[in-house]
Structure formats: C-alpha cells, structure tokens
Amino acid sequence: MPVRVALIDEGCDVWHPDLTDAVVGGAETDPNGGMRRWTKGTDYIGDPHGTACAGLVAARSSVHGLGLAFEASLVVFEVLGWSTATQGPVVAAIEAAAGLSDASLACDVICCSLGPRGKEPFSPSKAMRAALAAAASRGRSGFGCPIVWSVPTENAIGQDVSASEHVLAVGSVDAYGRRFGAANVASLYAPGQDVVTTVSPNNWGVVSGTSYAAPLVAGAAALVLACRPTMTALDVRKHLVATSKNGVLNIGAAIQVFG
8 A cells, every 4th residue: 555645734736647646535624623525526625735745755757756755645634724823723733634534634744834934934833833743653553653844944033833843844956055044943855946746737947945855754654654654654754864975865874775
C-alpha cells in the first residue's frame, strides 16, 4: 500500500493531469472545528500554493518531471478561514491526518507550509500543541506521523509552531547553497528557490520559498517509511537530519542505508 502524505494547505488542483492520480482523498475544515470530506471532482479547490506543494511531493509526469515520492498517495486538506489567531481548521486537519478523528483520512506523513510572512510568529495554541504531540506519538498505529513544517521567512520573534519538538522545521536553499528562512528555527534545509512544480491550469512553473522546501522533505520522509514502515516519527526526523549534508537534505544518503 502506498505511503500516504497529508498536505495541509488551502486546497489543490486535483484535475491537474500530473496530480489527479496521486490524490486519493481529502477534506475541508472550518474555524468552528467542523470537517467535511470532499467528493473528488466536485469539491476540490484549485489553490495555487497547495497545487505547487502537491507536485513536489507526488507529481506523476513522464514529460515535465516527478515529485520526490511519486508513488505516494496524497490526502489534501483545505483549511478554511485559518489564521494565526484562528488555528482550529489546522488543528482539525492535523487530528484527521493522524487518524485520530477519522480513520479514513489517516496518513503516514503530515506536511504543512502554512504560516505568516515576515517576523510575525505562528505561536501554537494549546489545542495546536496537543494535536502535534498526539499526531507525532499516536498517529500511524502508534509509530507516530512525521510532521514537516516550513519555517517563517525571517527569524521568528517568540515561539513559532515550526519550533515544536514534534515538528521537523524546514528552510530552503537555492542552487548556490544560500539559505532562506528562520535560521533560529530550521533544523533541515531543502531546495525551495526556483524549483519547478505543478501549477494551474495543467502546467508546470517555477516557484520559490520555504513553503516549497517542506514538501520535498515530506516526500523524503515518505520514501524512508516505504523502506522502513516501522520507524517512529522521531526516528524518521532524526534520520533525515543525520544523513543530511551540511544540514541540507540528502535523499540519496537517506535511502542508501536501507540497501
């Protein structure tokens, strides 16, 4: 069974020809904590940010390229009306993605690139902290779901959600090795500047930002779990950091050790 990656964002264009086979389900969550599962083909929202992130994880294309974990399945969560002050939609999505509230939406890896721009911190609420802890310890039948989160674009002032002990915080690098994102939070870096991925409608384009580094790390986590399904969430996070090259994701080294 393919590894399932939860993409918590603002929707995804599932009719993109390189994504439609990858997306197997999803739901929308609202500020009141409500959740409604989507019907594929009628309810999915074609958000450009989520579409770009989805392609980096699991795009299937023989022409333009492939997502890092192109055999993984995607479960897309559209978080409606979320903000740093209204974290309920994201909390509900995390709980569902970990299989804590809806087993049919349960995933193995959770990827989130939501956050404010600049120095404003995304300080986690009590409910957010509880959801992250539960997903990382009780998700995936008790092995825990690795949670990958992009860091803010600048050094965060105060406690940012990406600094949680249950999260692998990811910044981005460009082709010259220059690093972007909050250095006081990031524990791993991955390509995220001028990367090629899926864009709507039915196309590929170039995007930049820490948002686009996190999906590559989530894809790497999916590949690790495809090789070693019983690794704990903590072990996956430690493994990706330990096999990195000078703090930058090294997918070859991460997978090679499994033979």
